[in-house]
Amino acid sequence: MKIKIFLFFSTMLFATSVYGQNAAPFVIPRLQEWKGDTGYYKLKNNINLLVDNTKEQLLFKDYLQAFANDLKALYPQRKVSVKIGKPQTGDIYFKLNTDNKSIEKEGYILHIGNHLSVEASDPKGAFWSTRTMLQILEQDPMHIKIPKGVAKDYPKYEVRGFVLDVGRKFFSIDFLRDYVKLMAYYKLNDFHIHLNDNGFKQFFNNDWKNTYAAFRLENSTYPNLTAKDGSYTKQEFIDLQELANTYGVTIVPEIDAPAHALSITKAVPEIASKKYGADHLDVKNPLTYTVVHNIFKEYLQGPKPVFINEEVHIGTDEYAKEEAEAFRKFTDSTIKYVESFGKKARLWGALTHASGNTPVKSANVTMNLWYNGYADPAEMFRLGYKGISTPDGWLYIV
Numbered sequence: 001m002k003i004k005i006f007l008f009f010s011t012m013l014f015a016t017s018v019y020g021q022n023a024a025p026f027v028i029p030r031l032q033e034w035k036g037d038t039g040y041y042k043l044k045n046n047i048n049l050l051v052d053n054t055k056e057q058l059l060f061k062d063y064l065q066a067f068a069n070d071l072k073a074l075y076p077q078r079k080v081s082v083k084i085g086k087p088q089t090g091d092i093y094f095k096l097n098t099d100n101k102s103i104e105k106e107g108y109i110l111h112i113g114n115h116l117s118v119e120a121s122d123p124k125g126a127f128w129s130t131r132t133m134l135q136i137l138e139q140d141p142m143h144i145k146i147p148k149g150v151a152k153d154y155p156k157y158e159v160r161g162f163v164l165d166v167g168r169k170f171f172s173i174d175f176l177r178d179y180v181k182l183m184a185y186y187k188l189n190d191f192h193i194h195l196n197d198n199g200f201k202q203f204f205n206n207d208w209k210n211t212y213a214a215f216r217l218e219n220s221t222y223p224n225l226t227a228k229d230g231s232y233t234k235q236e237f238i239d240l241q242e243l244a245n246t247y248g249v250t251i252v253p254e255i256d257a258p259a260h261a262l263s264i265t266k267a268v269p270e271i272a273s274k275k276y277g278a279d280h281l282d283v284k285n286p287l288t289y290t291v292v293h294n295i296f297k298e299y300l301q302g303p304k305p306v307f308i309n310e311e312v313h314i315g316t317d318e319y320a321k322e323e324a325e326a327f328r329k330f331t332d333s334t335i336k337y338v339e340s341f342g343k344k345a346r347l348w349g350a351l352t353h354a355s356g357n358t359p360v361k362s363a364n365v366t367m368n369l370w371y372n373g374y375a376d377p378a379e380m381f382r383l384g385y386k387g388i389s390t391p392d393g394w395l396y397i398v
Helices: 054-074 123-139 173-185 234-246 262-267 286-300 321-339 377-383
Strands: 033-042 046-051 079-084 092-096 108-112 116-120 145-153 161-165 190-194 196-198 213-215 250-257 277-281 311-315 344-348 366-369 386-389
Touching: 046 054, 054 079, 054 092, 054 123, 054 234, 092 123, 108 123, 116 123, 123 145, 123 173, 161 173, 173 190, 173 234, 196 250, 196 262, 213 262, 234 250, 250 286, 250 344, 262 277, 262 286, 286 311, 286 321, 311 321, 321 344, 366 377, 377 386
Parallel strands: 046 079, 046 092, 092 116, 161 190, 190 250, 250 311, 311 344, 344 366, 366 386
Antiparallel strands: 033 145, 108 116, 108 145, 196 213
16 A cells, blocks of 8 residues: 655756757756756766865765765766865865845756866755756766756655555565665655555455564564564664655655554454454454554664654554544554654544544644545644655555
8 A cells, every 4th residue: 555656767868958058957847947068068087076174074974975885886987076175177066054034945057067066055955956966967868967058956845755555565675775875866855664464354355463564674672573584673673764864755654544454353363353453453452552552662762763864753543433432532542652752653644534533643743645535634634644645546656
């Protein structure tokens, strides 16, 4: 259910306008503004990535190293250096300018002359300029030229995301690491990883015991929870998040409950719903709260938690409508439990489907709006939720 994918590949040769000025280069997403010049910047054999001072070198450090690694992979015979200094012909220069209010958040101005000069109001904006450079260089037959001009670019949307269901189908950690880089290449910044799910009973002889279910992350509290046919160690998942952060991509891990939770009830059978099926947790059973809290705690506690970023997704979609009040109580409790570790909660939209009187916290909570029948966007915004448009009919590939 939860695979959203956007695929867009194309090629285009550099073009020149009738007035001799370079036309806007083909970049995904399209550059917001372009003013063409004539001629081309040419990459040097020794590639220098330059900043003004040690303070900026520290601010740009992780992003510049990621860019340097990309360049080394593309040009193994060339030397790539990160330095402090003023740019010369062929160099690539980065400048932080927090005073330039015309540069949007995550935006940049790229001056393409005899050297490349990037002006950004924040380090992430500077990093996105490097994805623009790589895309343009890829289209040059020799991979060394960029048409001269000035590009001003910034994102149209704050969250530019992709959701991958690794619960129903396992994807290796190397695949996820590669996907982080692919997302960054197209300036996508939000990688939501759906860590647990299960099949549908009717496809497994109507027997919950034989129905496929998987929880993909190492768990010490409930060792039988972790899938035997593919999983990630805690350290692998930490490393993945750290890699993603150096590429401007935030990983948002999801543990889905109280529905889509067959993997949890297979590990702890006594919290399965007898009325709605083993993929539903019994939200009226106090032990359900204990188990779910314990699972989250293992990844959220301590000075170096497994989930290192600000947001954690708590699932909460498609639970039985008849138990709306108990479901709302569980949802509110889980939001507040995750927040007790200093995190912000995301969740799937379900509160139109599960309408009721039990309050569910909305302040600083973000909702994936995937189907209006489950969560009407206008109503959710009125209640105070932030929203991410995730329409199943347009985006899901199953």
